[in-house]
Amino acid sequence: MEIGAGAGAVSRRRMLGVGAAAAGGSLLLGAASAVPAQAAPKGSPRVVRARALAPGDRIRVVSPGGTPNPTTMARGIEILRGWGLEVELGAHVYARYGYLAGTDDERLADLDAALNDPGIRGVFAARGGYGTQRVVDRIDLSGLRRDPRVVVGFSDITSLQGRLWREVGLVTFYGPMVNWSDSRTGPESVESLRRAVMTTEPVVITRDPAETAAPVLVPGRATGRLLGGCLTMLSTSLGAADVPRFDGALLFFEDVDEPPYSLDRMLTELRRTGALHRIAGVVIGQITNSVGAPDQWDAVAVLRDRLGDLGVPVLGGLRLGHGPGQLTVPLGARATIDAEAGTLTVEPGVR
Numbered sequence: 001m002e003i004g005a006g007a008g009a010v011s012r013r014r015m016l017g018v019g020a021a022a023a024g025g026s027l028l029l030g031a032a033s034a035v036p037a038q039a040a041p042k043g044s045p046r047v048v049r050a051r052a053l054a055p056g057d058r059i060r061v062v063s064p065g066g067t068p069n070p071t072t073m074a075r076g077i078e079i080l081r082g083w084g085l086e087v088e089l090g091a092h093v094y095a096r097y098g099y100l101a102g103t104d105d106e107r108l109a110d111l112d113a114a115l116n117d118p119g120i121r122g123v124f125a126a127r128g129g130y131g132t133q134r135v136v137d138r139i140d141l142s143g144l145r146r147d148p149r150v151v152v153g154f155s156d157i158t159s160l161q162g163r164l165w166r167e168v169g170l171v172t173f174y175g176p177m178v179n180w181s182d183s184r185t186g187p188e189s190v191e192s193l194r195r196a197v198m199t200t201e202p203v204v205i206t207r208d209p210a211e212t213a214a215p216v217l218v219p220g221r222a223t224g225r226l227l228g229g230c231l232t233m234l235s236t237s238l239g240a241a242d243v244p245r246f247d248g249a250l251l252f253f254e255d256v257d258e259p260p261y262s263l264d265r266m267l268t269e270l271r272r273t274g275a276l277h278r279i280a281g282v283v284i285g286q287i288t289n290s291v292g293a294p295d296q297w298d299a300v301a302v303l304r305d306r307l308g309d310l311g312v313p314v315l316g317g318l319r320l321g322h323g324p325g326q327l328t329v330p331l332g333a334r335a336t337i338d339a340e341a342g343t344l345t346v347e348p349g350v351r
Helices: 012-016 070-080 104-114 132-138 142-146 153-169 187-198 231-235 260-272 299-307
Strands: 058-062 087-089 120-125 150-153 172-174 201-207 215-217 220-230 248-257 280-288 327-329 335-340 344-347
Touching: 058 070, 058 104, 070 087, 104 120, 104 132, 104 142, 132 153, 142 153, 142 344, 150 153, 150 187, 153 172, 153 231, 172 187, 187 201, 201 231, 201 327, 215 299, 220 260, 220 280, 220 327, 231 248, 231 260, 260 299, 280 299, 280 335
Parallel strands: 058 087, 058 120, 120 150, 150 172, 220 248, 248 280
Antiparallel strands: 172 327, 201 344, 220 335, 335 344
């Protein structure tokens, strides 16, 4: 539910720095041979799933990054309570410290409390913005290792999700945050999130031809762990302990308010550091408000150029990220893309 991100969202990059045509208009960038199902790469953590949430469960809302809006928070809390969940707020959810929801110690204390309280079955981020990277290396994971729980967020929360995967092997959920906007995330978004965290049904996301990255397609079928998140967060964390190892994985990314050259720079950084050398496939979510000069490459051209020669299937145009109609997927769960069919199928993220 940052469910308020979109055309008015602030660029994470700015915050951090203060061939034949396919059906539906997609361009086939070159066929990739089918990739067999992949086991978790050597050295990966044991995969851990939390129990599915159920009516009566206590969940905690925390603000690892920016301060949410009380009005839009009230709508998100209403949705969660409508599912029968008992919603609690971290002590510093509405605190302010510059552009952060409280000091680093305050935000960390709320995270630690939510991740280690044995009575809490789910941890939902209030919103993103910026700030999770400042505290992610100090999180206390001891209770989470003994007692996994549902964790939901996206955007800046990518840093938290990557750390939980690398250190605990926890499957988390990349989906709307509690700072909810019905104009961006309507009934389909509500139901997608509910099904992801409260049922053990597989998650199936279908390519939306209206999405910016929908024309980006390399045919093929591949299976691997779905890992990634916000592209800016991935590129600015390379070398740190919160970026997953993508060997044998399906790399997923999305972003907002990044011009085409910035997408190029970040993908080039991932290529240069070897992060893309052994991936099984690429899943592109919502590339929202990526505006460049009229006589230069647009986002689609950049994505084709940087991803089309990797020799793996690429599927763009999924409603995952900062755009309208955001859906929810489990990160760390085993998934399969069928690029020509336009589908991403993910195993349940809860048990």
